Amino acid sequence: MEYELRDHTADVAVAATGDTLEAVFAAVADGLAAASCDDVPVDVGDRFTVSVTAESREALLFDFLDELIYLRDVREALPVDHRVETIDELGSEGWRLEASAREVPLDEVDAREVKAVTYSEMRLEQTDEGWESYVVFDV
Template identity: 65%
Template sequence: MSFDLREHTADVAVEATGDSLDAVFGAVADGMAAAMCDEIPDAGGERFAFSVAAESREALLFDYLDELIYERDVRGILPVDNEATVRESGGEWRVEGSARGVPLDRVEARDLKAVTYSEMDLSETADGWHAYVVFDV
């Protein structure tokens, strides 16, 4: 699982790969954290869990990242070390996610306003999964 930050006109994008859908969701979320903070502490912060449901894989990725931004704002934390388990059942997609919440007063974080659908890609490749997500900064 890996990610790269990409420059995007007035925004920032995360391009990620993973050997599974679970891994690419986690990689995009870790890339989002990296877009907000240059140096993430290796320790500190409590793990928290959450669940999100949506009607499609792409909508689920959007809602998953949006939930992490919400958790950042409400809890005052930077969600890092993200883990995700993605499943589809009966036409509904669901992710069970968890992250370590580093208190924002322990890091120098930049504001990242929102996830966007602009140019979003979530696709299966010969090597696993690829995702490209643009964030409004």
């Protein structure tokens, strides 16, 4: 899995790829962390879990990233080193994600504020090589 930060007008975008849906979700989340901070300490912060449900895969990606931004603000800690354990389709109930991340206290990093995830130009698609995503964040 990998991500690339891209300039986007007054915002920042993350283009990500992964062999699996879980891998591309984790790569986009890592891209969100990279958009927020250049250098992340490797030996600081505890892991925490994240559970999200939504009506579609795209909404699940949006809600996952939105939850990470919310948790950053509430916990005053930057989520990094994302692991998406499972993404399950629940039939008529939508989709569910189970993930974890390491939280680094904001006073340990020089963080830029990423205000929100947007649906603007959001793309999530399966390819012959795996999965690709493109997400724009409001900064």
